[in-house]
Amino acid sequence: MTDVNNNINTQLNTTWVQETLDLCTAYGYRTTPVFSNGSTRPYAAGQDYKDIDDYTRCEHIGLVLDECVLLDYDGNKPGATIMSVDALADTIGEEFGMPPEVQVKKESRHWLYIKSTVTGSSCDGAWPYIDIKTNNQLMHLKIGKKLALVSKDDLEVCPDALLAKLGSSSGMGDDEDWSWSPSEVSRSDIVTMLSELDYNMPNSDWVNVGMALHDWHDIDGLELWEEWSADGDTYKEGECEKRWQSFNHTNGGISVGSLFHWSGGVVVADASDDSDSLAIKIRQYVHGLCGGAVTVNASIIKKIIMSTFWSSSKNRFFFLNNNSNLVAFPSPEVAPHWITAFGDACPGVLDLGDVDIMSVTEIRRLHDAVGHIVRAYIKYNSQRDSIDMEVDMFCGDVGRIDLKDERVTVVFPHKHYTESGYDEAVVIDFRAHFAEFEEFIDYLVAARFADDRKQAYLWLHCSSDWGKGLIMSALDELDASVSLSIKEIEGAFEGKPVGRSMIDFKRSIVLMVDEFKNVKSEVKQLQNKMTIAPKHQLSVSVPLFAKLFFSAEDVGSLASDSGIEDQFANRFSLIRRHGDITLRPLFKQVGKGAYFRSIKGYIAEQLNNKMAEYVALGAADAGEKGSVYLHSFQDKFGIDKEYGRFSAEIINIANDIREHMLTYEIGSIEVQDNGKNYIVRPSKIVSDWIHNNYDSSQVVSVAMKKSEIIKNIDLDKKGVRDVKIKGKVVKAIRIV
Structure with missing residues (x-):
């Protein structure tokens, strides 16, 4: 189409359009505008557009066909094998030849x-390169072309041979019976239909989608309209609800069936489909649209369906691109990106489609x-x-997607850490400062490969200016770590957003918690x-490997003079370091930047080399x-080497509290008839004793x-229980 044909605002085209509209009105035909993107004004409920x-x-x-039947003969297809017009006349029983044509362009x-x-x-x-269209299909009247329309009253009656074909329709057209009851359409069906539509459509079309959803359900429809519209560039919060209030139960005839029509009659695939059967469906679909034949590469189809999943909550398809990055695209945009990632499963289809016969919408489909x-x-x-x-x-270098029941596992390949070289003298100097440096690196690598990382917790208790920032920054710049606070960790387990995404964990082998003051x-x-x-x-769900906790001060909720809780003792190691990195002569000589770059370069080299040995x-x-x-x-470094296990201290604590009770809680002691002494309501007494004898950081763990x-x-050794004393049942424990 030239610009002249696209734009009716010239005098010539304005005149042609007006004359054609008048002609269609006089002859009893409904019409609708068809735009360059293939969209139309809604016409499924009898709408007729005669205003220029x-x-x-x-x-x-x-031209809406309604009760008319269009026989569409695509004889100008290059290389097409199509029956002659005379043979077609014989086939459909036209004894005196075909009737006058309403529109001719070449063959x-x-x-x-x-x-x-x-x-x-x-x-x-119906036959190769010959289609029969009726009902809500359109005959496309090309702007500026000469037409030979006749009144509906003067049309010949459709031959029985064509009617028989219509009765046995393959159902691949876009005018199937979609005047269903809204109750027959599920929520997932609606979501699927919406995913086929462009949420950046013209405003009038967007309103029509809302009307169709209103017909489906006057409450849930609004929710889905909001969710779908929110991805649009011009979305305004509250606009959907405002429009919704103006809809009624007629909505100009627009219904949920209209939505099915606009979405192209989305096919619901059978769960037993595989790549071979999908390839057959594609060939059938292409033949149904244009009568042509194509070759479909089933192996590429298999790659796509084995490597892509759909999120209904995000209305996106997800798959790994050629760089093994997880990418997401809405339904209308995903197909070209599949070609880039997996190859073109049906390259020949782009050579099919006659722009003079098929509508823009048909060619697009x-x-x-x-x-x-x-x-x-x-x-x-x-x-x-x-x-x-x-x-x-x-x-190796290629990731994959593993589809499992209810979940999907996205598997990324490991990428080596960027090595930048180092000064050997700096590394030797840092080993003197951090005696456990090599063991620390071995610990990080071992945690990355260990089947069970229960023992991969390390507390680095370092004095101020010791140099923990150097280690943290090196791991961070290598993308080998993710930093979270205790509060963020708690929030994550409560399902709250933590400000981190899957990408942050993609190359990370270390979870770092800096200056933690308590442990829960x-x-x-x-x-x-x-x-x-x-x-x-x-x-x-992201994997965790080494867990590093940094602090310059003691953390009583983790470990104190009373010991450490057994479950923490079974997990944590402890390395204490003192000194000031900035006072080291070589650090002063080479400067902070050069010293840091050498340590980072050495860590990168060691991680790569040691990981290669494990692999x-x-x-x-x-x-x-x-x-x-x-x-x-x-x-070697277990935290219980410095702090005794709390379980071993419990007996001593219990003895101290019993002595306290016997000395200071006489009023709570009751004597049973058999002479045994019990203390009533011991729980409060024990809580008060703990709070009075431990600082706030230790109270929680005790x-x-x-x-x-x-x-x-x-x-x-039974704990608090019901005891009958002086005829009354009380909660108590025996202390004498």
């Missing part, structure tokens, strides 16, 4: 009939044949909203993985080696063991 202002910048006029021809009875839907591909069929299959079979992220050290039970859950819920993104062992042996090293590391302490105070 409706046709500004339209591509052509769509492409159109004949129009009137139906004598109600029929089924259109039959695309033809060229999107692979996308149309495959999208429907994935939406039905591979819908997931929760992700497990993994980094496979043994998969959630820390024990950081063993192997945690779930994060980034704002506006899918929830993701060479294979997954099973590497996992075993990592676990063994973590165990030996804790044997209080967590209160029930064990009370059992050890009780001479019967």
